[in-house]
Amino acid sequence: MSYSDDDSEELQLSIEAQKALKEFYEEQNGKLLTLCDDKKDVSNVQFDEDWQLSQFWYDENTCEQITKCALQKVGIHGTIALISCPTLYKAFKKKLPSISIKLLEYDKRFSAYGTDFIFYDYNEPFKLDKELLHNFDLVIVDPPFLSEECLTKSIQTAKLLMKNYVILCTGEIMESIAIPLLNVHKCSFEPRHKNNLANQFACFTNFSSELD
Structure with a gap:
C-alpha cells in the first residue's frame, strides 16, 4: 500500500496528537498522585480513563x-x-x-x-x-x-x-x-x-x- 504526502502528514499529526494526549494524562495523573502522597482525602479524586x-x-x-x-x-x-x-x-x-x-x-x-x-x-x-x-x-x-x-x-x-x-x-x-x-x-x-x-x-x- 502506498501513501501520498498528505497521508504521511495526517499520520504524523495523528502520532503527535496521541503523544500530546499521553503527556496530558501523565501530567494530570501526576498531580493526582501528589495529592495522594500529601495524605489528603482521595475519595473525591477523579482518575482519568486510560484507553491503552x-x-x-x-x-x-x-x-x-x-x-x-x-x-x-x-x-x-x-x-x-x-x-x-x-x-x-x-x-x-x-x-x-x-x-x-x-x-x-x-x-x-x-x-x-x-x-x-x-x-x-x-x-x-x-x-x-x-x-x-x-x-x-x-x-x-x-x-x-x-x-x-x-x-x-x-x-x-x-x-x-x-x-x-x-x-x-x-x-x-x-x-x-x-x-x-x-x-x-x-x-x-x-x-x-x-x-x-x-x-x-x-x-x-x-x-x-x-x-x-
Whole structure:
C-alpha cells in the first residue's frame, strides 16, 4: 500500500496528537498522585480513563444499581472484591462505608486507596495471597478486554475469591462463553459508561436480584 504526502502528514499529526494526549494524562495523573502522597482525602479524586488499558468508567446510574444490588445481597457488613472495575470502588465507599472491600486492579494509580488496593494482572489469574481465597461474599468482575482469554482468566480469579455470589459485567458478545464458565444468567439490566461504547454491554449474575 502506498501513501501520498498528505497521508504521511495526517499520520504524523495523528502520532503527535496521541503523544500530546499521553503527556496530558501523565501530567494530570501526576498531580493526582501528589495529592495522594500529601495524605489528603482521595475519595473525591477523579482518575482519568486510560484507553491503552481499555478503561471506561461506569456512569452514575450503573454504579447506583450495582451498589444497591450488592447491599441487598450481602448487607452492610459484607465483603466485596472488585476485579478490574475501579469505578465502583468510590461508589461503594461513598454509599456503604462499612462494607469491607478490595480492588484488584492493574493500574497502580489506584494504590492511592491504600490497603484496599491489590495489584492484579489477569495474565496471572492464580497469583493471589492465600488469605484472599474464598473470602468474599460477592465478587464483581469486569474483564478489561473483550477476548476469550481475558474473560476466562478473570473468571478463574473470581472463582478463587468468591464464597457464593458473583456479578459479571462484560460485552454481550461474550455471553456464550461466560454462562457455562461461571454458571450465571443474563440480566435485563445493562451497564452503561460515561463515554458511550460501541460494544453492547451486559450484566450476568448467579443469583436473583432487581438487576434481572
